[in-house]
Amino acid sequence: MSPQMHRPDAGPMCPACxxxxxxxxxxxxxxxxxxxxxxxxxxGPWPDQPTLMMGHHPAVAAPGQPYGTxxxxxxxxxxxxSTPAEPPxxxxxxxxxxxxxxxxxxxxxxxxxxxxxPTAGAVTTGQPTAPAAAPQPGxxxxxxxxxxxxxxxxxxxxxASGAGPGGPAPDHRSAPGGPQAARPAPGQPYGTxxxxxxxxxxxxxxxxxxxxxxxxxDGVPTAPVPVVGPVCVLCRAGRVGADGYCGNCGHARPAERxxxxxxxxxxAAVSDRGLRHHRNxxxxxxxxxxxxxxxxxxxxxxxxxxxxxxxxxxxxxAAARAADELLVERLPRGVHPQQAMQDAIVAAAAAVSxxxxxxxxxxxxxxxxxxxxxxxxxIVGAISAGGLLVVGWVGDSRVYWVPDDRSQxxxxxxxxxxxxxxxxxxGLMSEAEAYADExxxxxxxxxxxDAYELDPHTAxxxxxRPGVVVVCTDGLWNYAESxxxxxxxxxxxxxxRPLHSARLLVGHALDGGxxxxxxxxxxxxxxxxxxxxx
Numbered sequence: 001m002s003p004q005m006h007r008p009d010a011g012p013m014c015p016a017c018x019x020x021x022x023x024x025x026x027x028x029x030x031x032x033x034x035x036x037x038x039x040x041x042x043x044g045p046w047p048d049q050p051t052l053m054m055g056h057h058p059a060v061a062a063p064g065q066p067y068g069t070x071x072x073x074x075x076x077x078x079x080x081x082s083t084p085a086e087p088p089x090x091x092x093x094x095x096x097x098x099x100x101x102x103x104x105x106x107x108x109x110x111x112x113x114x115x116x117x118p119t120a121g122a123v124t125t126g127q128p129t130a131p132a133a134a135p136q137p138g139x140x141x142x143x144x145x146x147x148x149x150x151x152x153x154x155x156x157x158x159x160a161s162g163a164g165p166g167g168p169a170p171d172h173r174s175a176p177g178g179p180q181a182a183r184p185a186p187g188q189p190y191g192t193x194x195x196x197x198x199x200x201x202x203x204x205x206x207x208x209x210x211x212x213x214x215x216x217x218d219g220v221p222t223a224p225v226p227v228v229g230p231v232c233v234l235c236r237a238g239r240v241g242a243d244g245y246c247g248n249c250g251h252a253r254p255a256e257r258x259x260x261x262x263x264x265x266x267x268a269a270v271s272d273r274g275l276r277h278h279r280n281x282x283x284x285x286x287x288x289x290x291x292x293x294x295x296x297x298x299x300x301x302x303x304x305x306x307x308x309x310x311x312x313x314x315x316x317x318a319a320a321r322a323a324d325e326l327l328v329e330r331l332p333r334g335v336h337p338q339q340a341m342q343d344a345i346v347a348a349a350a351a352v353s354x355x356x357x358x359x360x361x362x363x364x365x366x367x368x369x370x371x372x373x374x375x376x377x378x379i380v381g382a383i384s385a386g387g388l389l390v391v392g393w394v395g396d397s398r399v400y401w402v403p404d405d406r407s408q409x410x411x412x413x414x415x416x417x418x419x420x421x422x423x424x425x426x427g428l429m430s431e432a433e434a435y436a437d438e439x440x441x442x443x444x445x446x447x448x449x450d451a452y453e454l455d456p457h458t459a460x461x462x463x464x465r466p467g468v469v470v471v472c473t474d475g476l477w478n479y480a481e482s483x484x485x486x487x488x489x490x491x492x493x494x495x496x497r498p499l500h501s502a503r504l505l506v507g508h509a510l511d512g513g514x515x516x517x518x519x520x521x522x523x524x525x526x527x528x529x530x531x532x533x534x
Contacts, residue, residue, distance in 0.1 A: 268499035269521035275514030281305030282519035283316035285324035297385035300521035315375035319348035341392035345456035356449035376448030403467035417445030475516035
């Protein structure tokens with residue numbers, strides 16, 4: 001006889017496939033079942049497993065069912081039924097609520113103690129559980145749980161939650177002093193019956209909760225309204241998000257004065273910091289009013305702060321605001337536009353001079369500010385009113401005339417108060433030589449307390465053809481100095497789209513290097529139609 005091999009004592013077996021298990025196994029090597037709930041071995045050898053009768057042995061669950069589901073129980077895909085549940089079969093779990101069955105294990109007390117039953121409340125499917133039937137008065141509904149391998153948990157009949165024919169699977173947790181408490185829905189306090197509504201009403205329906213959950217009047221979360229930010233002024237393709245950065249180019253949104261735009265019905269202006277300066281020292285003001293006869297009057301003022309002076313940004317803003325306010329006040333009273341422009345420049349000069357005696361450090365001691373230059377700026381403006389085009393300026397900011405018919409000659413309507421202009425006027429240098437000199441932009445006229453004398457320049461024109469008026473600082477005309485160069489930079493549809501044209505002009509300067517602040521106003525000039533003509 002061949003010797004018999006020694007057979008070890010019967011050890012634990014997989015409850016699903018009866019595969020022998022090692023003592024420290026966490027998963028079955030044959031079927032892969034998780035054994036985390038397997039009872040710990042007692043001290044000493046494992047006891048022999050008794051032979052169970054067929055009628056009392058727990059049945060193996062059908063595919064897709066939680067282990068322990070009695071044979072014949074509806075599958076995970078079973079439809080919703082309104083008929084009463086069938087009476088429990090032999091070996092199946094009696095329905096919850098029956099006398100003496102709270103916490104009973106399906107299969108009776110003789111059931112194999114290796115059986116892995118679903119842990120109460122271990123809902124891991126990630127799907128919402130449908131509300132249970134309304135509880136009887138004075139009772140708390142039983143919890144509906146699902147095994148991790150179970151199907152959908154939204155079946156009211158519990159077919160996919162490991163329930164037997166007579167009801168849901170037992171929950172071994174017991175509420176103190178009474179039946180088992182139901183597992184609350186997400187966001188509900190523990191013990192809330194399934195299907196119960198919100199515990200507290202929203203304090204202000206239709207508004208956003210402190211947590212950022214917009215709700216309607218019934219407290220139901222609604223879809224958030226997308227916030228559309230402004231168009232990025234740098235790439236013109238993306239929009240600036242709530243974090244202040246463009247979603248297309250990634251650049252941060254400029255500070256308030258770093259880039260400004262304003263468009264009215266018949267005039268538009270854009271101001272930009274440029275690429276080299278740490279702040280924008282330019283300013284503009286545009287407005288519309290009416291003459292006494294009711295005809296429109298359009299105003300554009302542009303100021304350039306003198307960088308070598310103190311607080312140039314404040315100077316340019318004060319000058320632009322003062323000039324614009326005076327023109328809006330004088331023109332409707334019948335003051336001639338050229339005289340109004342003269343008065344506006346004087347008012348702007350006074351506003352800038354007032355800044356010198358009101359320093360933030362010590363407003364009571366203006367002499368303490370003498371160690372630095374007083375605030376200063378240049379100014380240029382244009383008025384379109386009554387078929388006339390009136391311009392006024394002090395400094396080196398300019399006004400250009402660009403006809404709609406580009407075959408006609410454009411023109412520069414102002415003369416610079418600068419060293420280069422003096423050299424050209426005196427015949428000492430050609431214009432090209434003068435503006436190539438490093439002293440070209442040294443100004444000889446400005447607004448400020450330390451200006452030698454105030455000499456406002458004004459001029460009146462009566463164009464006989466339609467066109468656009470370009471009012472700008474040297475941050476733009478440095479890259480389009482001659483009238484023809486400026487005409488080439490102005491968009492052909494500038495008369496119909498002044499803001500678009502102003503943006504393009506700023507972009508032209510930025511593409512050229514953006515060495516200075518850039519400010520431009522575009523004012524379309526239509527030809528006045530004489531009365532009595534068609």
